[in-house]
Amino acid sequence: MGNPKAFLTIHRKEAGHRPVHDRIHDFGEVEQTLNSNDRRMQASRCMDCGVPFCHWACPLGNKPPEWNDALYKGDWELAYRLLNSTNDFPEFTGRICPALCEKACVLNLVEHEPTTNRENEAAITEHAFEENYVRIHHPERNGKKVAVIGAGPAGLVAANRLNLKGYMVTVFDKNEDAGGLLRYGIPNFKLNKAVIDRRIDVLMQEGITFKYNQNIDVSKLPEGFDAYVIATGTPTARDLAIPGRELKGVYFALDMLAQQNRVLAGCEYTKDQLVSAKGKDVLVIGGGDTGSDCIGTAHRQGCKSVTQIEIMPKPAEGPDDPANPWPNWPRTLKTTTSHEEGCTRRWNINSLKFIGKDGKLTGVEVQEITWKPNPEGGRPIMEAVGSPEVIKADMVLLAMGFLKPELPELAPNVFVAGDVVSGPSLVVRAMASGRDAAEKVDKFFH
Structure with missing residues (x-):
């Protein structure tokens, strides 16, 4: 030292x-x-x-x-x-x-x-x-072929590890390029996509094959491989089934985030296809990182205002969290760079219905709530406080997380990695899961 x-x-x-x-x-x-x-x-x-x-x-x-x-x-x-x-x-x-x-x-x-x-x-x-410390490896091949379904962080790590062990790896992805949520969920102001391209170029030079625009059914995996790693993530966003959901102006967060990243990559959309916050009062429903990314993107698109609401209580402002003492992760209030750019934040707010005129969103009726302990244990009981109110909005972004998918029964040579296993989690945990899946594949053959 x-x-x-x-x-x-x-x-x-x-x-x-x-x-x-x-x-x-x-x-x-x-x-x-x-x-x-x-x-x-x-x-x-x-x-x-x-x-x-x-x-x-x-x-x-x-x-x-x-x-x-x-x-x-x-x-x-x-x-x-x-x-x-x-x-x-x-x-x-x-x-x-x-x-x-x-x-x-x-x-x-x-x-x-x-x-x-x-x-x-x-x-x-x-x-x-x-400084060219990132070397290109040319591993000796062992004759086995592995298909990785999903080119997000878990799939990329699994592919990298298996390739370095000598397997011939082919990565299939439903999108037009690799990265998963790294590319199509996280805004460029946090992760420039050239950083992903640079690494994918290394992986390709090392022998990994990428096949894009491949919507693979995990119950009908492509033939010709000795093993498979399913790393398809959690593609289904949690919806908000309240009256008025069909109004124009209500979108999933990724409708905006993925499209904006594609626009920056050179894709073109018609005016009717664009999910843009320009000149709009934006309401983000969901208080996590995805909601924060929506706030930052809305500002860069030229929004009029942004409000973010969360159904759960406001976290403690820290820096310590008595419920999760060091060295555990403190669940304290997080203020991101996007929040610093301007945002009204509210907690303990339940959404009741979307309000519109002529088929277009004009606001959201919400209700302040409080959480009471459940005498029978389990989930706390939500109770209304005061009277409902209307938050003016002509754009709503639903950022309430993603649903863990149901997988069919898998064959012994099929392994899973990332959010498809754990449900929505951190990129670093998905990467660790991809590494573990690669080890399991390797042990399967030894």
């Missing part, structure tokens, strides 16, 4: 974000970067704990003490090798992971100034691509 006392003298320093007045006019990445010297100083703050809770908290089992030390000492290549040994695609997690490792950092417990692991991870990987 290079500097065991750095955490005593060097404070946490984040790269920060582009100014609001600048970033809301484009879809460029919001997050900025530190210079190399500052980044190394941040890496020096890692204390190399006897029990590294960061490693414990990371679904991938990343080893921040090891690659932070290498980064501090200026050995960027070693830092990347250590990072890439557990994380197939650190350029993705370095941008969009909520950094479970940082909340479990001992410095978060002591000072609420954890090591900047996520930013360090992104910086290490960008440096690796710039």
Whole structure:
């Protein structure tokens, strides 16, 4: 360990974000970067704990003490090798992971100034691509063929791991390009799609075949493969079946997010096909990350106003969460860069019906509620508070999560990975699941 006392003298320093007045006019990445010297100083703050809770908290089992030390000492290549040994695609997690490792950092417990692991991870990987540390591997083939159904983070990790083990891997995806929700759900201002393209190019050079626009029925898998990995995610969004749902102006969040990403990639839509917030009062129903992404996208499309409502209570403002003490993830109030760009946020709000005129949405009737303990246990009881009100809106985005799909009974040579197994979860957990699925496939043949 290079500097065991750095955490005593060097404070946490984040790269920060582009100014609001600048970033809301484009879809460029919001997050900025530190210079190399500052980044190394941040890496020096890692204390190399006897029990590294960061490693414990990371679904991938990343080893921040090891690659932070290498980064501090200026050995960027070693830092990347250590990072890439557990994380197939650190350029993705370095941008969009909520950094479970940082909340479990001992410095978060002591000072609420954890090591900047996520930013360090992104910086290490960008440096690796710039300096050609990302090598093309040509593994010796073992004669077995594996089909991966779904090119999201779980499927890509499974494909990468199996390919490096010598399997001939073909990835099938229903979309026109790889990435899953990385490409069609997460806005460019969080993850530039050129970052995905760069990695897919590496995977193709290493021998993985990609077949797009393939809507595979998992009960009728393509023939000619020795094993299969199903990583189709959770494609069905949770709907809101209340009166007025048929009105024009009510959309699923991904109707907007996926289309906007496709527009930026060069796709063209007619005026009637466009899901645009330009000049509109937007209501986002759902308080999670997808809802936040809708807010940021609405601003960049030129919305008039944005309101976000959530049926659950407002989380504690932290930084600590008594119900989930360190090193567990604190369920505290999260304010994203999109929220900072302007948004009215409300909690304990239930949606009653969509209101419209001439078939077009004009507002949503909502009801403030409270949650009471259920005397019989289980789900709390929702009770109305006061009188219903109407929130003016000519665009509603439903961002209430996704439904875990039902799978048919699978053959012994068929494995599953990612959200299709767990239900909606984090990208980093999907990646860990993809890695586990690859191990199961390999054991199946040995």
